[in-house]
Amino acid sequence: MEQKILQIKESALSEIEKVSSSKELEEVKNKYLSRSSELNNLKKGLKDLDVSLRPKIGALTNEVSKLLEEKIQIKYDEFYKEELNKKLASEKIDVTLDGTFNPRGKVHPITATINEIVEIFEHLGFSLIENKLSPEVEVEKYNFDLLNVPKEHPARDVQDTYYCNAAPNVVLRSHTSNAQVRQMLSSRPPVKIVSPGRVYRNESVSARKNNFFHQVEGLYVDKGVTFAHLKGVLNEFIRLYFGSARPTRFRNSFFPFTEPSAEIDVQCIVCHGKGCSTCSGTGWLEILGSGMVDPNVLRDVGIDPDVYSGFAFGMGVERLAMLKYAIDDIRLFFNNDERFLKQF
Numbered sequence: 001m002e003q004k005i006l007q008i009k010e011s012a013l014s015e016i017e018k019v020s021s022s023k024e025l026e027e028v029k030n031k032y033l034s035r036s037s038e039l040n041n042l043k044k045g046l047k048d049l050d051v052s053l054r055p056k057i058g059a060l061t062n063e064v065s066k067l068l069e070e071k072i073q074i075k076y077d078e079f080y081k082e083e084l085n086k087k088l089a090s091e092k093i094d095v096t097l098d099g100t101f102n103p104r105g106k107v108h109p110i111t112a113t114i115n116e117i118v119e120i121f122e123h124l125g126f127s128l129i130e131n132k133l134s135p136e137v138e139v140e141k142y143n144f145d146l147l148n149v150p151k152e153h154p155a156r157d158v159q160d161t162y163y164c165n166a167a168p169n170v171v172l173r174s175h176t177s178n179a180q181v182r183q184m185l186s187s188r189p190p191v192k193i194v195s196p197g198r199v200y201r202n203e204s205v206s207a208r209k210n211n212f213f214h215q216v217e218g219l220y221v222d223k224g225v226t227f228a229h230l231k232g233v234l235n236e237f238i239r240l241y242f243g244s245a246r247p248t249r250f251r252n253s254f255f256p257f258t259e260p261s262a263e264i265d266v267q268c269i270v271c272h273g274k275g276c277s278t279c280s281g282t283g284w285l286e287i288l289g290s291g292m293v294d295p296n297v298l299r300d301v302g303i304d305p306d307v308y309s310g311f312a313f314g315m316g317v318e319r320l321a322m323l324k325y326a327i328d329d330i331r332l333f334f335n336n337d338e339r340f341l342k343q344f
């Protein structure tokens with residue numbers, strides 16, 4: 001018995017000596033000191049021994065376990081220090097090194113302009129409607145039919161509108177005016193909303209035109225809304241957007257969904273009205289189309305035009321940004337050149 005205990009002690013000590021990591025040490029500790037270890041089993045068997053032998057063997061097993069525990073603890077402390085030192089060395093920070101530069105992202109100038117426009121209209125009592133109310137991929141019904149655009153209207157021509165090959169009557173919306181129809185179908189007057197988004201037209205790309213761009217649509221329908229309200233709101237918008245009054249002109253125009261209709265031009269910021277390539281020599285840039293909602297449109301969405309009237313507008317976001325920041329080429333917004341984007 002005694003012999004056996006001494007053997008265990010010897011082999012445990014030599015194994016403790018040989019371990020090379022705290023993990024291995026843990027294993028050795030389990031092997032020799034756990035509940036199911038040989039030594040513990042011997043302790044459990046003491047009661048079956050001859051009474052005269054019990055004190056001596058008992059004392060010996062205790063002595064050996066104590067010794068092993070101490071040795072293991074010493075070894076464990078060594079590993080702990082060693083491993084800590086290694087960790088400290090590897091995580092050491094050299095405060096004399098140069099820092100790494102993390103460039104900050106910025107809001108795109110088009111997004112920033114949309115936010116600014118929407119904020120002004122919110123200030124004027126309009127609410128921003130959720131984007132899902134005016135999808136970019138739209139059926140002709142909302143892009144044209146319910147806007148009183150006749151079937152044979154040239155705007156429907158594939159030269160202007162992108163039609164979807166995969167499904168009949170599906171287009172990339174050519175304006176944000178689909179938001180008007182969808183809003184009037186989903187809520188009753190008073191309606192006073194703005195809805196920004198991207199629109200698509202099959203145009204040849206130039207400094208003035210891109211085949212996709214952004215608009216902010218606005219709609220105000222209530223009892224007694226007149227053209228004077230339209231003029232008042234849009235003039236106030238221009239004053240707030242440009243920070244002061246700028247030369248503008250209301251020009252008589254035509255849209256199938258408004259009657260009467262007007263376009264607003266702002267004096268070209270590049271040439272100050274003299275005429276340049278940005279404004280095709282006219283000295284003016286059109287920023288929006290607008291007008292009184294056509295009674296046919298109201299009737300088709302179930303609003304009585306004898307009771308209600310309204311005005312609508314759709315403004316070109318890129319144009320507004322170009323005028324404010326004196327940008328002379330619309331394509332700059334879309335080719336993601338950091339030298340351009342960084343300036344905002």
Ligand code: PHE
Pocket residue numbers: 174175176177255258261288289290291312313314315
């Ligand atoms: N949808 C027209 C366009 O894109 C603009 C417009 C909107 C005109 C609302 C009148 C009323 O040209």
